[in-house]
Amino acid sequence: MSSKNRILLLIIGSVILLAGIFAILNLGNHATSDDPPQSIMLYCAASNRAVMESIREDYEQEFGRKVDIQYGPSQTLLSSIEVTRSGDLFLPADDSYLDMARDKQLVAEVVPIARMQAVVAIKRNNPKSIEQFSDLLRDEVRLVMASPDTAAIGKVVREVLSADGQWELIESSVTASRATVNEVANDVAIGAADAGIVYDAVLNTYDDLEYIELPELADAASQISVGVIASTDQPQAALHFARYLSARDRGLKHYAEFGFRTRGGDTWSDVPELSIFAGSMLRPAIEDTIAAFEKREGIKVNRVYNGCGILVAQMKAGQHPDAYFACDSEFMNQVHDLFPEPVPVSQNELVILVQKGNPKNIRSLRDLTRKDLRVGIGHEKQCAMGWVTQNTFRESGIQQEVMPNVTVQSPTGDMLVNQLLTGSLDTAVAYLSNAAGASESLDAIRIQDISCSVATQPWAVAEESKYPELAGRLFQQICSQSSQGIFAAEGFRWQLDANKGE
Known part of the structure; x- marks a missing residue:
């Protein structure tokens, strides 16, 4: 065989080998894309078993x-998570x-779903004539309840009745x-007990049981x-299911059908798009x-940054x-009908920005009235920023004198x-946060003794929002310690109590 033929065979063989490798890789990729997604592991209180199976x-x-679910008493589940970190x-x-x-x-994140009320489960037609709290203490009434050391309802009932001095009476009457809580309901259903303290929602699947509400248990409710x-390695998947559970047109429908007390909730979307309007100065x-x-x-967050007037x-x-x-409460007040419950979050103060080293020797607002200056304002x-600036000029008594020097009025x-x-301006009145990223080139001169030179930044969720809970979780992140550090680094002063955002 000639050398040319040997070379040709080597080339053909290499091509075939590469094609085979490519086919194997492509097959592997195809197989991976068809693999089912990783399952979700949920630790769930036994009281939610029926509704959770439906969801x-x-x-x-x-x-x-x-969705893999492990049911059990709340305390036992918590201990399991602490031990396994799974x-x-x-x-x-x-x-x-x-x-x-x-x-x-x-x-990490906590997503609210529904409420349950502590009640007394009895057989239909109330054969033991249980109508008030004292009836549970009668010798002939066999009373069962869930342990306060393992089950949520036992813990909640103990806390409420202890506050009223009634816990010892009930504890001594429990047989x-x-x-x-499900075991308590089962005992009443099969006749092993005459009454049991349970959550109202648990009885939804027991046709032969009913319940009475007692004033002594009115405060014994659970969120x-x-x-x-x-420690989850798939937070997106976990949050996807959490959003499904709490959506008004998905999980909450089931919760309502099973006797839980529900209200609110987000509208369901596989990938929700949350829209946020924010003043430009807040962007960094x-x-x-x-x-x-x-x-x-x-999810997707569509944000629009601009001047608040715009x-x-x-x-x-x-x-x-x-x-x-x-950027300021005034511009939240102008849309109060859309955002009825604003929360003040941070503050930002107006300063006079000048070139590094202050070559124009500007020391106060009064200096901005000098004829040789080109001044920029909002x-x-x-x-x-512009609205606060004009108020500051008015309060300091220089508005009429300074405005002829203003060559630029900017939306941001x-x-x-x-x-x-x-170099287009000699000086500008802007927020301290605007200067945070230009400290090597600019100096900031604080404005003294003018109270209105400080702006307060409020946050609010729209009354008509389809995603109030999702927006609330975003706000919790904005209020986190790491976020507060960013605010401080950008020249803002944190105002909101950190605990209110968590």
Whole structure:
């Protein structure tokens, strides 16, 4: 065989080998894409078993993702999570267990779902004539309840009755203690007990039982929420199911059907799109937090940054975001009908920005009236900064004198900073946060003794938002310790009590 033929055979063989490798890799990729998604592991209180099975069936059918559920007493489930550090979600029968889990840094996000009320389960037609609290203490009434050391309802009832000095009476009358609330209901159903303290929702599946509500148990209610386990390796999938559970047109429908007390909830969307309007000056303080929230939740956050005057005009023209983060309370007040419950979050103060080293020797607002200066300020109608600036000028008594020197009125502080950096302005009145990224080139001179020079930034969720809970979780992230650090680094002063955002 000639050398040319040998070379030709080697080339052909190499091509065939590469084609085979490519085919194997392509087959592997195809096989991976067809693999079912990783299942979700949920630790769930026994009191929620019936409703959760109904929701699980719908979710698995709709999304093809398996949900593995371990049922049991809330305390036992919490202990299991603490020991194994495994699983994706934790749904106890009362939020107090989520508080404990948070204290131990076992859960991250918490999503509210529904409520349950403690009641007394009895046989239909009330054969023992149990009508009031004292009837539970009668010798002939066999009373059962769940253990306060393992089950949420036992814990909640003990706390409420202990506050009224009634717990010892009930405890001494209990003939049997069970691990879960379902076992209590079963005892009454089969005639092993005459009465049992249970959650009202648990009795939805017991046709032969009814319940009575007692004034002594009126405060013995439990908020049901689901927590994302902090160690989960699939937070997007966990949060997807948590959103499904708490959606008004998905999980909450089931909860209502099973006798739970529900209200509110987000509208369901596989990938929700949350819309946020925020003043331009807030962008450096919140953008990274929003981007991280987007990625973790597996959602889309459409944000619009602009001068608050412009944003208000857009909202009055019919563009209604899910949430609004205003540069100043005045511009939140202008859309109070859309955002009735604003929360003050941070503060930002006006300063006089000058070139590094202050070559024009500007020391106060009065110096801005000098004839040789080119001054930049915010536009009064387009942004909160401009509105606050004009109030500051008026309060200091220089408005008429300084305005002839104003050569630029901008909708954002960033534009003023850029013109200072290029030499188009000698000085500008802007927020301290606007100067945070230009400290090597600009100096900031504080405005003394003018109270209105400080702006307060409020946050609010729209009354008509389809995603109030999702917007609330974003706000929790904006209020986190790491986010507060970003605010401080950008020149803001935190105002909101940190505990209110968590």
